[in-house]
Amino acid sequence: MPRQISQRSLDEFYADLGRNDLVPLWPISNELMPVTPRPDTVAHLWRWKTLRALAERAGELVSIDRGGDRRVLALANPGLAGAPYASSTLWGAVQYLGPRESAPGHRHTPGAIRFVLEGDGVWTTVDGDACDMHPGDLVLTPSWCWHDHSNPTDQPMIWFDGLDLPTMSALDAIFFEAYEPDELQPVQGHNISERIWGGRAILPRDRDSQLTSSSPLLVYRWHDADTAVDGLLREEGSSLATLQYTNPLTGGPALPTLACEMHRLLPGARSRPYRKTGSSVYVVYRGAGCSIIDGQRFEWSHGDTFVVPSWSTLEHDATEPSDLFAISDRPILEALHVFRDEWLDTPQEVTGTFMPKESRHELRP
Ligand code: GTQ
Ligand code: FE2
Numbered sequence: 504m505p506r507q508i509s510q511r512s513l514d515e516f517y518a519d520l521g522r523n524d525l526v527p528l529w530p531i532s533n534e535l536m537p538v539t540p541r542p543d544t545v546a547h548l549w550r551w552k553t554l555r556a557l558a559e560r561a562g563e564l565v566s567i568d569r570g571g572d573r574r575v576l577a578l579a580n581p582g583l584a585g586a587p588y589a590s591s592t593l594w595g596a597v598q599y600l601g602p603r604e605s606a607p608g609h610r611h612t613p614g615a616i617r618f619v620l621e622g623d624g625v626w627t628t629v630d631g632d633a634c635d636m637h638p639g640d641l642v643l644t645p646s647w648c649w650h651d652h653s654n655p656t657d658q659p660m661i662w663f664d665g666l667d668l669p670t671m672s673a674l675d676a677i678f679f680e681a682y683e684p685d686e687l688q689p690v691q692g693h694n695i696s697e698r699i700w701g702g703r704a705i706l707p708r709d710r711d712s713q714l715t716s717s718s719p720l721l722v723y724r725w726h727d728a729d730t731a732v733d734g735l736l737r738e739e740g741s742s743l744a745t746l747q748y749t750n751p752l753t754g755g756p757a758l759p760t761l762a763c764e765m766h767r768l769l770p771g772a773r774s775r776p777y778r779k780t781g782s783s784v785y786v787v788y789r790g791a792g793c794s795i796i797d798g799q800r801f802e803w804s805h806g807d808t809f810v811v812p813s814w815s816t817l818e819h820d821a822t823e824p825s826d827l828f829a830i831s832d833r834p835i836l837e838a839l840h841v842f843r844d845e846w847l848d849t850p851q852e853v854t855g856t857f858m859p860k861e862s863r864h865e866l867r868p
Pocket of ligand 1: 665
């Protein structure tokens with residue numbers, strides 16, 4: 504520097520920057536541009552036992568009214584300062600619909616998926632098409648489609664909800680509209696999209712879809728996922744097979760903003776360590792085992808739900824044949840040409856085991 508600069512003139516300079524709504528880059532550049540992603544989102548797991556019990560209590564204590572619209576418990580990632588988000592980009596939740604209840608119609612720009620964990624006989628009506636929901640089925644409610652949920656049975660139903668809500672919120676692109684004046688839309692028929700678009704790769708020749716960027720097929724059956732993942736696993740002869748639920752018109756992801764996947768794991772071998780940009784929420788549909796995320800062991804079985812942050816190293820180790828359903832923000836990263844992933848050669852050293860909350864303090868009955 505040409506001449507001596509006094510501490511006082513520097514202090515005054517920084518104060519003047521602040522007063523003029525300016526921030527200098529030099530003290531924060533490493534934080535703004537880390538060498539590799541440093542997410543606030545942390546790896547975390549919610550036990551099914553806890554989710555199930557608290558969802559049921561919500562069913563006893565809280566009605567579904569206009570305004571709230573949904574009886575939903577959002578996964579709140581402990582790294583996100585109390586925000587009701589599973590990761591910085593993904594909404595994950597459990598939704599509970601009691602016997603003979605329905606959740607009123609509405610639509611919003613965030614796109615959503617449902618993956619059924621327990622119960623049978625509920626349907627989600629999506630733009631007039633009542634999509635019947637059975638365990639292991641995936642139902643789409645693409646952006647701006649009217650949707651409501653109906654339970655005509657005497658049993659409650661619980662499913663996992665995934666939405667791109669945090670991303671839409673960051674983009675200030677959220678619009679919402681309640682269906683009026685009735686609570687529910689008229690049902691034009693059941694499983695219409697499945698009859699038209701559900702023929703595996705054999706599809707209508709002369710039919711345009713109303714939906715373009717989202718899949719026109721709104722429901723993916725457990726039986727089809729099971730058959731497909733079984734075939735792939737056998738053919739590849741490995742202990743891990745991954746399927747993507749695709750838009751039959753494009754072969755791309757089911758929703759333009761959300762990827763939906765099914766991972767089948769066989770016991771006996773740890774999967775190869777892997778990391779990718781973007782976060783994922785995993786829902787254990789079947790089986791038992793553990794996943795190692797950045798050296799931490801997360802033990803899981805049916806209904807447990809866990810978050811894998813961006814660029815975290817992930818390995819699975821099943822103790823039973825297991826099926827993990829997952830959502831991720833990968834289509835967004837791919838569309839922007841910033842998706843990266845890699846397989847690593849060395850298994851992680853396990854440095855700790857995740858302790859879920861309910862083993863630290865007991866839940867009330
Ligand atoms: O079922 O329509 O978990 O609108 C969050 C927002 C579910 C739904 C959620 C929603 C819904
Ligand atoms: Fe909704």
